[in-house]
Structures are given as structure tokens and as C-alpha cells.
Amino acid sequence: MHVVRAFVLSVLLVILHAPSPYAATDTLRHGHALAGSDKLVSGNGKFALGFLQLQPGSSYYLGIWFDKVPVLTPVWAANRDNPVSANSTWRELVISDDGNMVFQAQGATVWSTRANTTTNDTVAVLLGNGNLVLRSASNSSLTFWESFDYPTDTQLPGVKVGWNKVTGLNRRLVSRKNAVDLSSGIYSSTLGRDGVARMLWNSSSVYWSSTWNGRFFSAVPEMSAGSPLANFTFVNNDQEVYFTYNIFDESTIVRTTLHVSGQNQVRVWTGQDWMTGNNQPAHQCDVYAVCGPFAVCEPNGDTLCSCMKGFSVRSPSDWEVEDRTGGCVRDTPLLSCGAGDGNSGTVQVAGKLLRGDVLSVVDADLRGDVNVEEVERVCRIACWCIQDREFDRPTMVEVVQFLEGICEPEIPPMPRLLHAIAGGGSNQTAGV
Numbered sequence: 001m002h003v004v005r006a007f008v009l010s011v012l013l014v015i016l017h018a019p020s021p022y023a024a025t026d027t028l029r030h031g032h033a034l035a036g037s038d039k040l041v042s043g044n045g046k047f048a049l050g051f052l053q054l055q056p057g058s059s060y061y062l063g064i065w066f067d068k069v070p071v072l073t074p075v076w077a078a079n080r081d082n083p084v085s086a087n088s089t090w091r092e093l094v095i096s097d098d099g100n101m102v103f104q105a106q107g108a109t110v111w112s113t114r115a116n117t118t119t120n121d122t123v124a125v126l127l128g129n130g131n132l133v134l135r136s137a138s139n140s141s142l143t144f145w146e147s148f149d150y151p152t153d154t155q156l157p158g159v160k161v162g163w164n165k166v167t168g169l170n171r172r173l174v175s176r177k178n179a180v181d182l183s184s185g186i187y188s189s190t191l192g193r194d195g196v197a198r199m200l201w202n203s204s205s206v207y208w209s210s211t212w213n214g215r216f217f218s219a220v221p222e223m224s225a226g227s228p229l230a231n232f233t234f235v236n237n238d239q240e241v242y243f244t245y246n247i248f249d250e251s252t253i254v255r256t257t258l259h260v261s262g263q264n265q266v267r268v269w270t271g272q273d274w275m276t277g278n279n280q281p282a283h284q285c286d287v288y289a290v291c292g293p294f295a296v297c298e299p300n301g302d303t304l305c306s307c308m309k310g311f312s313v314r315s316p317s318d319w320e321v322e323d324r325t326g327g328c329v330r331d332t333p334l335l336s337c338g339a340g341d342g343n344s345g346t347v348q349v350a351g352k353l354l355r356g357d358v359l360s361v362v363d364a365d366l367r368g369d370v371n372v373e374e375v376e377r378v379c380r381i382a383c384w385c386i387q388d389r390e391f392d393r394p395t396m397v398e399v400v401q402f403l404e405g406i407c408e409p410e411i412p413p414m415p416r417l418l419h420a421i422a423g424g425g426s427n428q429t430a431g432v
């Protein structure tokens with residue numbers, strides 16, 4: 001029995017350790033497919049390309065990672081916004097008949113290079129700098145497509161962040177959605193056509209910006225001393241504007257990643273761990289909306305983000321994976337709203353509405369045409385606004401939602417202020 005079992009085991013081990021057809025190659029050719037756990041490995045052994053999953057049960061991406069770093073660290077993903085379900089049983093990467101590289105799963109095309117190939121005689125090669133290129137098989141300088149033109153959240157050495165002014169190609173970094181999901185998140189890092197580097201929340205609110213002073217970005221004085229690992233290059237001419245950096249030693253493992261938290265992080269692999277090089281903005285709490293609505297950012301606290309008093313985390317499962325955009329919600333909702341949400345709206349808008357409504361009530365009163373329901377609504381919201389405890393008071397957004405009729409207010413507790421004016425009576429509710 002033991003002998004048989006040992007034999008079966010050794011056969012299994014041999015099968016498990018059988019090299020996959022692509023274990024030792026950096027090139028994918030027409031007529032071959034990269035499938036299952038196959039991978040391309042760059043000639044220098046530094047990078048691998050294959051189907052990756054950030055954790056068991058989560059989606060599959062066609063991605064590139066550092067092959068020698070034991071902690072899976074993706075540096076690029078092809079299909080970040082079209083992930084493949086974890087239960088898909090069939091995935092492959094091929095060179096199609098028109099020469100493009102195509103990722104298919106469950107019989108459908110998930111992603112393709114969609115390049116204007118002038119020949120169908122192409123190969124895909126994973127270079128030693130982590131760039132995946134689609135090029136002519138017979139002429140290696142005829143490149144049709146390269147992953148360095150479409151960075152995800154990471155700028156590897158050699159990636160140019162910025163614009164090709166001729167083709168209109170904009171290479172920028174976009175953070176991932178959360179710690180276990182590579183899809184596009186809320187932060188981006190760009191180099192504008194005006195030559196200004198910026199970090200933005202939701203492509204609209206700038207929370208960090210800097211210009212190049214000829215030697216370094218003014219906002220990063222640490223760069224002025226140079227780096228023992230790399231040099232920096234900034235180019236702005238008729239054709240293009242970009243920032244890039246190049247390492248002196250090919251074996252150095254370094255990356256610049258726009259983290260889920262909105263910080264641009266330079267990290268160097270020491271052989272055991274990712275060592276912090278530089279963070280921009282330097283202070284995590286300087287990242288716009290990093291904790292979401294109704295939350296407080298405390299750089300020196302046990303936890304970076306915590307909810308304001310009287311509020312709780314909207315989605316604990318999202319917070320666990322570092323996505324805090326949902327922020328916090330009031331423990332006891334003041335208003336029962338349909339779709340009301342968010343942190344938008346301004347005091348000014350609410351002020352105008354409030355004045356408008358009060359005036360219309362007064363007008364109506366003067367005309368002897370009182371809308372009792374309307375008056376009651378306004379009084380209820382007024383009572384909420386002067387609640388004794390600050391966190392019981394509605395936000396301006398909630399006030400607007402109430403005035404617009406999107407939300408219905410509960411009957412508020414009697415505020416002390418009003419109780420004093422009313423001189424007794426019920427102190428349970430405002431009584432309107």
C-alpha cells in the first residue's frame with residue numbers, strides 16, 4: 001500500500017512540477033496560447049506576465065508582476081475595468097490572425113491590443129524592463145503596441161507619464177479601487193499639456209500639483225539631491241511632454257505607484273520587503289477626501305480614518321480593503337430619503353433655498369393662503385437645525401433634500417432653545 005501511495009505521490013509531484021510550456025520564454029507567437037497558469041518571463045527573470053488573481057475567489061486579470069517578489073505585486077493589468085469572473089474555467093492569450101494580441105475567456109474577447117498592425121506576422125515579447133510589446137516577428141524595431149503606453153497605477157522605470165502631443169495619447173496613473181481589486185479607483189496622477197504634474201480626486205479636484213524647475217519637481221525638494229538608483233528626465237517640446245526615470249542597474253526592483261489612498265508612493269524592494277522611498281503628498285491626510293464624508297483623518301492615530309461622533313462606517317467591508325470613499329453615515333438617520341446621499345451641495349445653495357422657502361411661506365401667509373403642510377415641513381427642519389447635540393443637526397445637503405421634498409423628516413426632539421421660548425409643554429417632541 002505504502003509503495004503504491006508513494007508512487008502515486010511521486011507521479012503527482014512530477015505532474016505538478018512539470019514546466020508549463022511558457023515557463024522559460026518571454027515570447028508569445030501566433031499559433032500558441034498562454035493559458036491557465038502559464039506565464040511569460042522576461043529574459044532577465046525580473047517580470048512575469050500571466051493571469052493573476054489578488055486573492056482566491058476574486059477576479060482574474062491579464063497582468064504583469066515582479067517575478068522575484070514573493071508578495072504578488074502587479075505593475076500592470078490589461079483588463080482592469082473588464083475583470084474575468086473567478087469561476088471562469090477557460091482563459092487564454094493568443095495572437096489573432098490580424099496580428100493583434102487577444103485575451104479571451106469563456107468564449108468571449110475580454111481585451112485586445114486593437115493596434116493598426118501592418119503585418120499579421122507579429123509576436124508579443126515581455127522585455128526586461130517590464131514593457132510588453134507587440135512587434136513584427138521579422139523586424140524587432142517595428143512595434144505596433146506597448147504596455148508602457150497604457151500604465152495602470154504604476155510607473156515603472158522607463159514609463160513616460162504625460163502626453164504625446166502628436167497622437168493625443170495621455171499616459172497617466174489611476175489608483176486601483178481597493179486592496180483586492182485592480183479596477184480603476186478615484187485618484188489619478190497626470191502630467192498636463194501645460195507641463196504641470198497634478199494629482200486629482202475623481203478627475204476634478206486637484207490635491208497636489210508641482211512644476212518642474214529644470215532639475216526636479218519643486219514640491220519634492222528631496223529630488224534635488226538626485227538618487228543613487230535612478231536619474232530623472234523631464235521633456236517638454238512640440239512633440240511630447242513627459243516625466244520619466246531610469247535605473248542605473250537593471251536588477252534594482254523599484255516602482256512608483258499611485259496607492260489606493262491617493263498617495264504617490266516610491267517603493268524599493270530590499271529582498272525582504274518594500275522599503276519606502278518617497279510619498280507625495282507627504283502627509284496622507286493631505287489627500288482629498290481620503291476618509292470620505294463625515295470622517296476624520298488623524299495621521300498619528302491608531303487608525304488613519306475614524307467617523308465623526310454619532311456616525312458609523314458606511315461600508316465596513318470596503319474599509320477593510322482600504323476603500324474609504326463611502327465614508328461614514330449618521331447612526332440614526334434624521335431623514336428617510338430615497339436616493340439622498342453624498343457630501344456635495346453648498347451652504348450657499350441651501351441658504352438660498354431656505355430663504356426662498358421662508359419667503360414663499362410668508363408671501364402665502366400675507367395672501368391668506370397658508371399651505372399648512374409646507375409650514376410644518378419648514379418648522380420641522382428648523383427644529384432639526386437647532387438640535388442641542390451638534391451631530392443631530394442635518395447637513396446642508398440634507399436640508400436641501402428635505403426642502404426639495406426628496407426626504408421626509410422624522411419628528412424632531414424638542415430643542416432646549418425652543419422649549420425655553422415655548423415655556424414648558426411637551427418636551428418629547430417639537431410638537432409640530
Ligand SMILES: *[C@@H]1O[C@H](CO)[C@@H](O)[C@H](O)[C@H]1NC(C)=O
Pocket residue numbers: 085086087088
Ligand atoms: C460565476 O460567477 C457569476 C458572477 O460572479 C455568477 O453569476 C455565475 O452564476 C457563476 N457561475 C458558476 C458556474 O458558478
Ligand SMILES: *[C@@H]1O[C@H](CO)[C@@H](O)[C@H](O)[C@H]1NC(C)=O
Pocket residue numbers: 030096097098120121
Ligand atoms: C497572414 O495573412 C495572409 C494574407 O492575408 C494569410 O495568407 C496568412 O495565413 C496569415 N498568416 C497568419 C499567421 O495568420
Ligand SMILES: *[C@@H]1O[C@H](CO)[C@@H](O)[C@H](O)[C@H]1NC(C)=O
Pocket residue numbers: 114115116
Ligand atoms: C488606427 O487607424 C485608424 C484610422 O487611421 C485611427 O483612427 C486609429 O486611431 C488608429 N488606432 C491606433 C491605436 O493607432
Ligand SMILES: *[C@@H]1O[C@H](CO)[C@@H](O)[C@H](O)[C@H]1NC(C)=O
Pocket residue numbers: 139140141142
Ligand atoms: C524595420 O522597421 C523600421 C521601423 O519601421 C524600419 O525603419 C526599418 O527599415 C525596418 N527594417 C527592415 C529590415 O525592414
Ligand SMILES: *[C@@H]1O[C@H](CO)[C@@H](O)[C@H](O)[C@H]1NC(C)=O
Pocket residue numbers: 202325
Ligand atoms: C465623480 O464625478 C462624476 C461626474 O464627473 C460624478 O457623476 C460622480 O458621482 C463623482 N463621484 C463621486 C464619488 O463623487
Ligand SMILES: *[C@@H]1O[C@H](CO)[C@@H](O)[C@H](O)[C@H]1NC(C)=O
Pocket residue numbers: 231232233246247248249
Ligand atoms: C539616465 O540613466 C540611464 C541609465 O543609466 C542612462 O541610459 C541615461 O542616459 C541617463 N540619462 C541622463 C539624462 O543622464
Ligand SMILES: *[C@@H]1O[C@H](CO)[C@@H](O)[C@H](O)[C@H]1NC(C)=O
Pocket residue numbers: 424425426427428
Ligand atoms: C420632560 O422630560 C422629562 C424626562 O424625559 C420628564 O421627566 C418630564 O416630566 C418632562 N416634562 C414635561 C413638562 O413634559
